[in-house]
Amino acid sequence: MSNSIKQHGSIIAIVGCVLMACTQSNKVFTPGELWPDNKGVHINAHGGGVLYHSNRYYWFGEHKIEGKAGNKAYVGVHCYSSGDLYNWHDEGIALSVVDDTTSLLVKECIIERPKVIYNAKNKQFVMWFHHELKGMGYKAAMTGVAVSDKVTGPYTYLKSVNPNKEYWPVNFADSLKRKTVDMDTIKQWSAAWQKEVVDGAWLRRDKEKGQMARDMTLFVDDDGKAYHIHSSEENATLHITQLADDYLSFTGYFARALEGKMNEAPAVFKRGDKYYMITSGCTGWKPNAARSAVADHPFGPWTELGNPCRGTDEEVKTTFHSQSTYVLPVKGKEDAFIYMGDRWTPENAIDGRYIWLPIEFEHDKPVISWFDEWRLKELPGQF
Incomplete structure (x- = not known):
């Protein structure tokens, strides 16, 4: 059940480990180990998500470089494709950062958690991502959007925004809209301070300029409506916003x-008529215990279900030393879902590993257990 947490410190180690595997066909998932693509290079798609289109899976994620500097965007968003989920073909860079210093997408900005969905009406592929501006750390808290007529790109960057400017959430009480409070006069993290956060102190603060949008994911429902789910209000509260019909802008309905x-790190999926969410707490690059929740509608209300992980105390407390990024429904297999997580290595970003594990259900609650190796045939349901 246990797995040693391997931290290979250099790109040389990565290349050396995968050269022998580059000609082999993967037939098993080995969470936390090196995962070579068709060129024998460790897959470079961190904080990613997967789109299934035309009988093929497409994995989009952050392209990292070696060293601590690799946590910023020096390249862009990488794309890989697969027909079986085990073996991945390098499709190149789908969205590239630029040298133009007048562009918000300039090199050394921060691009995190890119997700791509397909708009059937316009026959366009739409990518959203968490976007922080160069030199501003995590203060901008924006989300960016790009489009392409081809699934693998290249994607054209359109804009970055703080969403829902001048709008109130549909589930926010009128009495709280008029409330005023000076948060500087309340002891931070005290019970009184936390109550004001729940009552929307940061929401009211950001109403005129637009809300914060950090860790994010996308979800397309059966009716074609798309939702942008992101950490907001200084990461205290999640916002779930319906996108416009073209998926390129926010409707203000959230x-x-x-x-x-x-x-942080929301991952949303649907099973039957229920909507599920897996998230993490807020501990920076360090792993923490996962959370799960369920709702009857993307807007909620959401009911917390607790930590979905099962295993040793250390595994449960750290989500197997990973952080959620996406839940992947397996095409052609009912009720079959894969937890996708990242094992971050911020001191050498390119060496981040991927934790893919099967999701099972106990009494309609998601359960994630550790396997040193596993296969799709072991997922619930039948192909």
Whole structure:
């Protein structure tokens, strides 16, 4: 059940380990180990998500470089494709950062958690990502959007925004809209301070300029409506916003979820008529215990279900030393889902590993257990 946490410190180690594997066909998932693509190079798609289109899977993620500097965007968003989920073909850089210093997408900005969805109406592929501006750390808290007529790109960057400017959430009480409070006069993290956060102190603060949008994901429902789910209000509260019909902008129709609970890394999926969410707490690059929740509608209300992980105390407390990024429904297999997580290595960003594990259900609650190796045939359901 246990797996040593391997931290190979150099790109030389990565290349050396995968050269022998580059001609082999992967037939098993080995979470936390090196995962070579068709060129024998460790897959470079961190904080990613997967789109299934035309009988093929496409994995989009952050392209990292060696060293601590690799946590910024020096290249862009990488794309890989697969027909079986085990073996991945390098499709190149789908979205590139630029040298133009007048562009918000300039090199050394921060691009995180890119997700791509397909708009059937316009026959366009739409990518959204968490975007922080160069030299500003995490103060901008924006989300960016890019489009392409081809799934693998290149994607054309359109804009970055703080969403829902001048709009109130659909589930925010009128009495709270008029409330005024000076947060500087309240002891930070005290019970009184946290109550004001839940009551929307940061929401009201950001109404005129637009809300914060950090860790994010996308979800397309069965009716074609798309939702942008992101950490907002200083990461205290999740915002779930319906996108416009073209998926390129926000409608202003949004809801707050898990108010004041401090959730990051949202991953949303649907099973039957229920919507599920897996998130993490807020501990920077360090792993923490996962959370899960369920709702009857993307806007909620969301009911917390607790930590979905099962295993040793260390595994449960750290989500197997990973952080959620996406939940992948396996095409052609009912009720089959894969937890996708990242094992971050911020001191050498390119060496980040991927934790893919099967999701099972106990009494309609998601459960994630550790396997040193596993196969798709072991997932619930039948192909």
